[in-house]
Amino acid sequence: MRSTEQDTHFGFRTIPKGEKADRVRDVFIGVSSRYDLMNDLMSGGMHRIWKNALVDWLMPQQDQRILDLAGGTGDIALRIVERQPNASLTVLDLTEEMLAMGRDRAARLRSSGDIAWITGSADALPFAADSFDACTVAFGIRNFPDIPESLAEMHRVLRPGGRLLILEFGHVEVSGLRRLYDRYSFSVLPRLGNLVLNDRESYQYLVESIRRFPRRKEFAGMIEAAGFVNVAVRNMSFGVASIHSAWKI
Numbered sequence: 001m002r003s004t005e006q007d008t009h010f011g012f013r014t015i016p017k018g019e020k021a022d023r024v025r026d027v028f029i030g031v032s033s034r035y036d037l038m039n040d041l042m043s044g045g046m047h048r049i050w051k052n053a054l055v056d057w058l059m060p061q062q063d064q065r066i067l068d069l070a071g072g073t074g075d076i077a078l079r080i081v082e083r084q085p086n087a088s089l090t091v092l093d094l095t096e097e098m099l100a101m102g103r104d105r106a107a108r109l110r111s112s113g114d115i116a117w118i119t120g121s122a123d124a125l126p127f128a129a130d131s132f133d134a135c136t137v138a139f140g141i142r143n144f145p146d147i148p149e150s151l152a153e154m155h156r157v158l159r160p161g162g163r164l165l166i167l168e169f170g171h172v173e174v175s176g177l178r179r180l181y182d183r184y185s186f187s188v189l190p191r192l193g194n195l196v197l198n199d200r201e202s203y204q205y206l207v208e209s210i211r212r213f214p215r216r217k218e219f220a221g222m223i224e225a226a227g228f229v230n231v232a233v234r235n236m237s238f239g240v241a242s243i244h245s246a247w248k249i
């Protein structure tokens, strides 16, 4: 199928942009109950290190208003309020079922932080311009139907001087390692999804969506095109994941 401006990808398939949010929501409704467990199993706990690195780089300050976009079950928001209980957190996510898990977790942890949980989509944020001091996105952006539009929205809702940090899977550049990583991703992860959740397709989508995500340099260019400056990248675990940092001036 030839791709047009109205199209996007869902894993290796090309679909109309308008269909992607519903498909992605279905994936995350299906995996929400075991999402946190699967993250630990799939990454051997590495996602915790990558997420801690994001919060380290953010260095949340007292009274900061922080938007965690595609915040899911609250993994980033809960880390931030643990580090800085006086920050004010807003978690926005497309999938109510993921947010429900996050709210329950926050209650179980008796998190004393100030966290608002909001259902919405990254390409039409329900916030006024200049509302936040920082915006984080962890493992969410590759799922968005319109990445440039979503980056423009992040730029709009950040105040001048505001900070953007995006953690996403990357591309392993060392060829021997890449072969191993590919073999692990394409053969082990869908099987694990099948075993734990009886859902092979969602984890096949996960692996394919990672391969379709732009390379680091191209993604840095997209962030700049949305109006951000001082874009910097940190690679982790041989490029399996990376963090892009940028500022609105």
Ligand SMILES: C[S@@+](CC[C@H](N)C(=O)[O-])C[C@H]1O[C@@H](n2cnc3c(N)ncnc32)[C@H](O)[C@@H]1O
Residues within 6 Å of the ligand: 021, 024, 025, 028, 069, 070, 071, 072, 073, 074, 075, 076, 092, 093, 094, 095, 098, 120, 121, 122, 123, 137, 138, 139, 140, 143, 144, 145
């Ligand atoms: C892989 S999870 C990441 C959750 C969390 N940030 C973490 O690191 O554990 C991806 C999340 O992105 C959300 N998502 C996907 N498309 C979205 C969109 N267009 N707007 C907002 N959230 C979206 C999904 O509902 C899901 O909760």
